[in-house]
Amino acid sequence: MTPQGFSLFQRDLDHIADTVAPLRSALADASILITGGTGFFGMWLVEGLLWADRVHGLGLRLAILSRDGDRFLAGRGHHLRGNPSLMVLTGDVASFDPSGHRFTHIIHAANQGDAGHSASRHLDAALGGTRHVVELAAAHGTKAVLLTSSGAVYRPMDPPSSGASAEGPAGAADYTAYRPVYAEAKRMMETLLAAGSERHGFRAAIARCFAFTGAWLPLDGGLAMGNFIRDALAGRDIVIAGDGTAIRSYLYGADLVTWLLTVLVRGESCRPYNVGGAEAVTVADLARLVSTEAGRPDGVAIRAAAKPGGPHDIYLPDLTRAMGELGLGAAIDLREAVRRTLDWHRARQ
Numbered sequence: 223m224t225p226q227g228f229s230l231f232q233r234d235l236d237h238i239a240d241t242v243a244p245l246r247s248a249l250a251d252a253s254i255l256i257t258g259g260t261g262f263f264g265m266w267l268v269e270g271l272l273w274a275d276r277v278h279g280l281g282l283r284l285a286i287l288s289r290d291g292d293r294f295l296a297g298r299g300h301h302l303r304g305n306p307s308l309m310v311l312t313g314d315v316a317s318f319d320p321s322g323h324r325f326t327h328i329i330h331a332a333n334q335g336d337a338g339h340s341a342s343r344h345l346d347a348a349l350g351g352t353r354h355v356v357e358l359a360a361a362h363g364t365k366a367v368l369l370t371s372s373g374a375v376y377r378p379m380d381p382p383s384s385g386a387s388a389e390g391p392a393g394a395a396d397y398t399a400y401r402p403v404y405a406e407a408k409r410m411m412e413t414l415l416a417a418g419s420e421r422h423g424f425r426a427a428i429a430r431c432f433a434f435t436g437a438w439l440p441l442d443g444g445l446a447m448g449n450f451i452r453d454a455l456a457g458r459d460i461v462i463a464g465d466g467t468a469i470r471s472y473l474y475g476a477d478l479v480t481w482l483l484t485v486l487v488r489g490e491s492c493r494p495y496n497v498g499g500a501e502a503v504t505v506a507d508l509a510r511l512v513s514t515e516a517g518r519p520d521g522v523a524i525r526a527a528a529k530p531g532g533p534h535d536i537y538l539p540d541l542t543r544a545m546g547e548l549g550l551g552a553a554i555d556l557r558e559a560v561r562r563t564l565d566w567h568r569a570r571q
Contacts, residue, residue, distance in 0.1 A: 224569075229301055230269045230437055231566065234476040237553065238270040239277040241480040248487040249274075251281045253324065257315050257355065258331035259286025260294050263370055263431075263478070265438045267329060268308065270479035275307055285309040285325070287318060287332070298438075316350035324362040327486060330355045330415075331370040341403040348407035349414065356418030366425035368486040369415050373432040373498065373539055374405040416492040425491040429482055432498030432539045435559050436475025437566040447472060447563075450509050454516035455567055465526040466506025468535035471499035474559035477552050484548050495548065496539035501556045515560050 223232045242249070254271065258264045268286055275282040284307055288294040291312035295303045302308055311318060315332040332351050352369070359367050412428055419426035433447065441452035453460045473481070481497045489495055503511070506524055513521040544550045554562070 225273075227301055227305060228269050228273065229265070230273075230476075231562070234437070234562070235270065235273040236277075237476045238479050239274045241477075241553070242270075242274050242483055243278065245483055245487050246278050246280060249280050249282065249483070252326045253283040253285075254327045254329065255285045255287070255320070255323075255325040255358075256329045256331060257287045257351065258333050258370075259310075260288045260299065261331065261333055262434065262436075262438045262440065262475075263331040263482070265298075266436065266475040266479050267331070267482065268302070270476070271483075272302075272305060272307060282307055283309070285311055285320070285323060287311050287313060287315060289314065314351075316347065316354050318354070320358065325358070326362075326365050328355055328359055328364055328367045329370070329482070329486065330367060345403055345407050345410075348411055352411045352414045356414060356422070359418065359424045360422035364424050366427055366486055366491075367415060367419075368427040368429060368482060368489075369411060370482070371412055371428055371430045371494065372405070372408045373430050373496065373537060375408050375412070375430060377402075377405050377537075412494065419491055425489075427485050427489045427491070428494040429485045429489075429497045430494050430539070432496065432537065433470050433472050434475060434478055434498075435472045435563045436478070437563070438475070439563055439567075441567070446470065446505055446508065447512075450512040451560075451563055451567060454512050454518065454521065455564065455571065457518070459518075459521045459523050460509040460513050462505060462509055462522070462524045463526065464505070464524075465528040466504055466509070466524045467528050468505045469502050469538060470505065470508065471502050471538050472508075472556060472559060473497065473499040473552055474554040474562065477554055481544065481550050484550055485544075488548055490547070493543075495544045496541055497544065498539035498541065499556065500541055500552055502538055503556060511557060512560055512564075515557070515564055 225232055256264050256267055259268055264286060271282060271284055288310055291310040295310060415426045435447045439448050441448045450460050485495050509522045
């Protein structure tokens with residue numbers, strides 16, 4: 223069931239309201255700006271906060287930034303139109319004018335991944351947007367800014383196997399390629415935010431985000447989970463071009479909201495926290511899980527033979543800090559997360 227004015231299921235909204243209850247005093251009467259408010263993170267945050275506001279009477283004022291606010295409200299955000307607690311701003315993250323509105327908290331979740339896969343455009347968008355967010359925080363006396371960084375900051379840049387650095391794809395840092403620039407941009411965004419925090423006195427909250435699933439998961443964005451969900455719902459076999467030994471973990475959207483808001487209000491300034499799932503799974507087993515939950519237990523084809531020496535692609539967060547310092551955990555396991563993601567996309571279809 224989906225409440226009027228929301229796209230998320232009632233059970234997910236109630237889960238968010240329950241788990242953010244300990245943050246009520248910190249969020250009361252907050253004015254929160256969310257850049258990237260129309261993407262996967264943004265939609266979960268906006269609806270989760272609006273529901274928590276309704277349940278707990280927080281008195282929140284939310285603003286989200288969109289490149290085209292009217293188009294957003296006429297399309298994927300149509301259910302949010304007319305909500306008195308929500309304002310949609312139109313503009314570019316590097317230059318938008320908040321029109322006199324002031325924000326106690328900013329969640330900088332804008333995604334620069336659509337910059338034409340151009341390294342230079344991506345870097346300009348990432349750093350320009352972060353600089354502007356820091357300037358806004360300084361001008362508004364903002365209490366805290368949360369940056370949704372990425373686990374990509376840990377990814378090696380093609381380290382040399384011989385010990386000697388070389389140019390090109392096998393070198394230690396191929397800055398002409400898009401993928402390493404993405405990771406480097408996230409590192410630089412973290413640095414800009416920390417420097418702004420030191421200079422202007424706001425808290426710099428940093429969430430290094432890994433892999434996720436749930437409502438609003440893009441099914442055409444090149445992500446393994448999204449591709450698997452898409453093919454399973456279409457009744458097609460899930461085809462894995464590689465050997466399926468890559469290892470990932472996934473955090474469900476309802477838990478993601480709790481994690482991000484907890485880092486925002488309780489995380490130590492300039493201290494990064496990994497945000498992601500605790501259940502490690504191979505890509506092959508993930509495909510089988512999705513296919514089985516979609517009613518096609520034999521609908522997976524793996525094209526390549528496994529390479530000797532075990533998995534060569536592991537992308538997992540160490541969650542010791544987030545769990546130990548902030549008491550965070552995943553309430554929704556991977557199988558249930560897959561079920562709910564399938565259910566939501568079925569309902570949208």
